[in-house]
Amino acid sequence: MPDPALINSARDFNRFYTNFLGVLNKAYLNTPFTLTDARVLFEVGSRGRVSAVALAKDLQLDPAYLSRILKRFRSDSLIETKADPTDLRSQVITVTDEGGRQFEELGRRSNAQLAERFQRLSDAEQRHVVSAMNTIRARLDPEVKSAPAIIRAHRPGDIGWIIQSQSKAYTEEYGWDMRFEGLVAEVAGRFLTNFDAAKECCWMAESGGINIGSVLIADGGDGIAKLRLLYVDKAARGLGLGRTLVDECIHFAEAKGYRQISLWTNDILHAARAIYIGRGFRLVSEERHRMFGPEENGQTWVLDI
Amino acid sequence: MPDPALINSARDFNRFYTNFLGVLNKAYLNTPFTLTDARVLFEVGSRGRVSAVALAKDLQLDPAYLSRILKRFRSDSLIETKADPTDLRSQVITVTDEGGRQFEELGRRSNAQLAERFQRLSDAEQRHVVSAMNTIRARLDPEVKSAPAIIRAHRPGDIGWIIQSQSKAYTEEYGWDMRFEGLVAEVAGRFLTNFDAAKECCWMAESGGINIGSVLIADGGDGIAKLRLLYVDKAARGLGLGRTLVDECIHFAEAKGYRQISLWTNDILHAARAIYIGRGFRLVSEERHRMFGPEENGQTWVLDI
DNA sequence: GCAATTGATTGACTGAGTCAATTAAATTCA
DNA sequence: TGAATTTAATTGACTCAGTCAATCAATTGC
Numbered sequence: 001m002p003d004p005a006l007i008n009s010a011r012d013f014n015r016f017y018t019n020f021l022g023v024l025n026k027a028y029l030n031t032p033f034t035l036t037d038a039r040v041l042f043e044v045g046s047r048g049r050v051s052a053v054a055l056a057k058d059l060q061l062d063p064a065y066l067s068r069i070l071k072r073f074r075s076d077s078l079i080e081t082k083a084d085p086t087d088l089r090s091q092v093i094t095v096t097d098e099g100g101r102q103f104e105e106l107g108r109r110s111n112a113q114l115a116e117r118f119q120r121l122s123d124a125e126q127r128h129v130v131s132a133m134n135t136i137r138a139r140l141d142p143e144v145k146s147a148p149a150i151i152r153a154h155r156p157g158d159i160g161w162i163i164q165s166q167s168k169a170y171t172e173e174y175g176w177d178m179r180f181e182g183l184v185a186e187v188a189g190r191f192l193t194n195f196d197a198a199k200e201c202c203w204m205a206e207s208g209g210i211n212i213g214s215v216l217i218a219d220g221g222d223g224i225a226k227l228r229l230l231y232v233d234k235a236a237r238g239l240g241l242g243r244t245l246v247d248e249c250i251h252f253a254e255a256k257g258y259r260q261i262s263l264w265t266n267d268i269l270h271a272a273r274a275i276y277i278g279r280g281f282r283l284v285s286e287e288r289h290r291m292f293g294p295e296e297n298g299q300t301w302v303l304d305i
Numbered sequence: 306m307p308d309p310a311l312i313n314s315a316r317d318f319n320r321f322y323t324n325f326l327g328v329l330n331k332a333y334l335n336t337p338f339t340l341t342d343a344r345v346l347f348e349v350g351s352r353g354r355v356s357a358v359a360l361a362k363d364l365q366l367d368p369a370y371l372s373r374i375l376k377r378f379r380s381d382s383l384i385e386t387k388a389d390p391t392d393l394r395s396q397v398i399t400v401t402d403e404g405g406r407q408f409e410e411l412g413r414r415s416n417a418q419l420a421e422r423f424q425r426l427s428d429a430e431q432r433h434v435v436s437a438m439n440t441i442r443a444r445l446d447p448e449v450k451s452a453p454a455i456i457r458a459h460r461p462g463d464i465g466w467i468i469q470s471q472s473k474a475y476t477e478e479y480g481w482d483m484r485f486e487g488l489v490a491e492v493a494g495r496f497l498t499n500f501d502a503a504k505e506c507c508w509m510a511e512s513g514g515i516n517i518g519s520v521l522i523a524d525g526g527d528g529i530a531k532l533r534l535l536y537v538d539k540a541a542r543g544l545g546l547g548r549t550l551v552d553e554c555i556h557f558a559e560a561k562g563y564r565q566i567s568l569w570t571n572d573i574l575h576a577a578r579a580i581y582i583g584r585g586f587r588l589v590s591e592e593r594h595r596m597f598g599p600e601e602n603g604q605t606w607v608l609d610i
Numbered sequence: 611g612c613a614a615t616t617g618a619t620t621g622a623c624t625g626a627g628t629c630a631a632t633t634a635a636a637t638t639c640a
Numbered sequence: 641t642g643a644a645t646t647t648a649a650t651t652g653a654c655t656c657a658g659t660c661a662a663t664c665a666a667t668t669g670c
Binding site for chain 4: 066067071091
């Protein structure tokens, strides 16, 4: 269940944006068109050739209603329709020259309205607003398929993200207390302050500019690489991302001449354990502990390379 | 003239969001109400007592139309109206118990719809979306009444947020390198692992479910309270939040019987320094250092209490 | 104290949007 | 292959959201 405060903010935003869009006025942008007319004309004008079904589906319009709108557009010679040769039931809709002109005029007015509203913002603010819009859309529009995950080196703020995400997730899922967050922060902090680029690395998985996973290799001395803070965000689990991150670590450890990778985990983290087993790690020790509240089974795994 | 590419993205977003809002369906949220009905009921329900003019103005409704809606609401006993004693032409509108119930039901459904859409997102994504909404609104809504900031105790993940935000901000603004993030993480981590609720505390400032600031008091021993990790997010600066957070610390230190508050900062952080000076802190030592890359002037300030 | 303004309501429309039924083409599957 | 089912488009028939002008009553301005 999402945080009610978040939902509330979102509702506030929706109320504001309903107003902002000016959806409620009958005459859209001072044109002879209604909002629905405009949406239809826009869709036809920008896609070139569409069928009525596709239009009805995308714009969520009643087919009967759409049919009437198209009929009117036809009699105003804004569009032309002819039967689709591959399916004679279906009509292919195209804009006429006049329709194209109207479509462009609509675009100009819409642009002008937005430009007027953007004008009072600085350039930086404008970009900020648009990137926020992209953020929202990428998350809420099912059509926009999530951007592919990429693995990259860490940047400022990433370590904080790791701490935040892990502690939040494991608190929620396993009831661990804040000592866990403290441990993660200390481990991550030491990693950063003593960072040795020649022997150590931190990888972040991100998708569409948003972090979704992480792992790091720290030098444990004595030819041992410590694999730490493997984490994959809830929303991105089941895609093999954890495996990819671990493989990244193994390759790195090989390349840097480590003789062994060692890691500490808790057996309750089944997905992670499955990855380690799959990559040939072997369990060398385990102990019951209550470091984070509930009793857990801490385990040390190693992989010789 | 704004960048056409930005305008275009914004238009894309608007088209998407028009759909997303579901403004276009007659039966709003499967209730017997239209969107306009719902907006009216919402406004009346949440404001308590309104006049019809005010309602018409805020919702941009035709008075005739509004009058009819109110008449219907009255005959369905959702609202009651009586003449305003100070202006007998004007009607004061209030919701009845039944109206209140309907108003709440509407709220529940609206929440449920949003919750359902948010559910498929990770917690981080939800926060990201809402903070993007706030960004847009803060820029485009002329009456920015941003949600009031509240100060609360920290929760799991907050410490990670502190580390992430601080390191990101100071890297961008002053070019500090990742050793800063490392230091913050270690400090924060130690605070959590040795946390003593009787002598220590961490406060988070949040607005609309989004973290916007933080500060903490750690026990430095010897009657000295260490004030640490004071931070206010860029978007929330200039509102006196930093001062409020510091005051919170001072009260806490007094209540817990500390004799002195001590803190370490860098003189480049002007806003913070101004707060310390304003609250009577005095500078006791300073030293040039290159702990985070660029040369900075580290300072220790104390306040006797 | 009279003219102009303002809040609320009503009459009289219009046309956006809905629902069910119909036709014709395409698909499914025994 | 052909009967049953599904799908694309249209039409009939209707409703009711939303508009515009006119009216009435209370208030304000000069």
